[in-house]
Amino acid sequence: MRTSNSDVLSFHLGRWQLTANNLWGNPSILLIAGGQAPSVEWLAQISPLFQEIWCADSGIEICKKAQIIPHRLIGDSDSSSLEGRAWAEENGVRIETYPVDKDYTDLQLTLKRIGETYPDAKVVITGCWGGRLDHTWSNIYSALWAQEWNVHVVSLCDHKEALFLLNGPDKATFHFELPYPNVVSLFALDEKAEGVFIRGTHWELQNVLLKITRPYAISNRLKKDYLQVDVDKGRLAVYLYWAE
The missing domain is CATH 3.40.50.10240 (Thiamin pyrophosphokinase, catalytic domain)
Incomplete structure (x- = not known):
């Protein structure tokens, strides 16, 4: 070896x-996307390990259910509920809203904004599995694309699936x-x-x-x-x- x-x-x-x-340092940001939710117990266990938690659109629903307050919510609001966004506002989450007609997915926008805010950030993505194949495929290759935005995605994972990216x-x-x-x-x-x-x-x-x-x-x-x-x-x- x-x-x-x-x-x-x-x-x-x-x-x-x-x-x-x-991989140049420990992951510092947990990005919660709007796919299949990780278990509440698993999310509660791992969330304190990160310096910040960011949500991509309906990832806020996962946070709300787990009562984990993220630092930022990024997206076009087409899949998050009014109740979820109201909960985010009540808890002081910084919200960035984008048009529905846009060139990037909500996950891609969030990764891009992480790179602009914290260059060379190390990220773990959860809420990224389940549902449509095109979403899963896009999520994996968006994690690779994020390197162009000065973001290193270490893993896409939840309580039962984990994918690690080696280069x-x-x-x-x-x-x-x-x-x-x-x-x-x-x-x-x-x-x-x-x-x-x-x-x-x-x-x-x-x-x-x-x-x-x-x-x-x-x-x-x-x-x-x-x-x-x-x-x-x-x-x-x-x-x-x-x-x-």
Whole structure:
């Protein structure tokens, strides 16, 4: 497994702990999007770990249900309720409203505004799964696009799904508490990801080439309480899934 002298990120979130190179510091912002809501218990557990919480449009409904007051609410108000926005106003949330007819999605606008406000911010996105495939696809690639806005998205995750973004040369080590994830999958996010290693799983890979059009490295499973992933070149997604 390749080693690196880069700065190291190490943080604990829910049932896993991540140590990774090339991520330059701990995540500071939790971005709550308007997709499938994470469990209230999970959100209450992880929200104190962040310096600020931002919402994309109907993400405010998730905050309201969990009684977690975000710092900012960004969006066009087409999917958030009047009650949700009124609750935000009553609690002093800074609200930025945009036209419904716009070039960016609410999530993209929020990532863009984070980059303008806090250059080089490290972000974890939740409320990003479920529903329509085009939304999920857009959310994943918006997280990659955010690098152009000086934002580094570390993970898109909730209480049962987590996707981590590695950009080679990069490496990550995960340490898990029970219950362990049931599924471990790898996806190339560029045309190809080169020099891919995975260890701690039933099927291990050593210095392989993964192509975006040949997604075979899925449905793997842990054989230990840790996972090591390494990519030499290209962008790679590490996906974890916990069954109900």
